[in-house]
Amino acid sequence: MHDDSEVAVLRLGHRPGRDDRMTTHVGLTARALGADRVVFPDNAGQSLETVADITERFGGPFAAELTGSPQGLIRNWTGRVVHLTMYGERVQDVEDEIRTAHGSDGEALLLVVGSEKVPFDVYEEADWNVGVTNQPHSEVAGLAVFLDRLFEGRELEQEWDDADRRVIPMETGKRVESADSDANSERE
C-alpha cells in the first residue's frame, strides 16, 4: 500500500457493454482498498476514464492503465502473481505466505481477477491460485476481501493526496468538503 513493493490488479477479460460496471468497480475497489495500480484490457477505455476521473477528484496515488496483452503482463511480471479464483487454495491458508512475500521479501504482487472463463495457462503461471471461499461470487468481492486480508485492515486508514474533495464521515446525511475547505452538506 504505497510502500516500496507495488500491488497491481489485472482485470483479465472485458466484454464491452456487459462488463462495463464490473470492470469499473474492479478499478474503484483496487483504488479504495490500497492497491497502487489497476490494468484493464485495452477494450475497457471507458472504465479507465471513470477510474481516472475518481482519482482526480478523490485523490491518489493510484494509476489506471490499459494493456493489449494481459497475459503478457502476467508472463513478464517480475514479482509474484496471485490469481483469485473459486477453485484456488483457501485465502485463510495462504494469506500469511503471500503477506510475507510482499511485506518482508519486498515482492511486487500482481492480483489477477477474471470476467468470463479464465484460460488454464493463468492457473499454471500464478504463484498462488486463491479462493475467497470456494463458492462462486464476484471479482469485486474477491478482490475486496483479499486486499483487506493482505493489508490486515491498514488500508482503511489510508490518506489521499491531491484530492479536490473529501467526504466527512457522518452519522446521518452527506457532507463533502472541497480542498479549500468550503463545506457542502446535504440531508438525505
Ligand SMILES: C[S@@+](CC[C@H](N)C(=O)[O-])C[C@H]1O[C@@H](n2cnc3c(N)ncnc32)[C@H](O)[C@@H]1O
Ligand atoms: C464471475 S467469475 C467467473 C469465473 C469463470 N467461470 C472461470 O471459470 O474462471 C469472475 C471472476 O470472479 C472471481 N471470483 C469469483 N468467485 C471467486 C471466489 N470464490 N474466490 C476468488 N475469486 C472469485 C475470479 O477472479 C473470477 O475469474
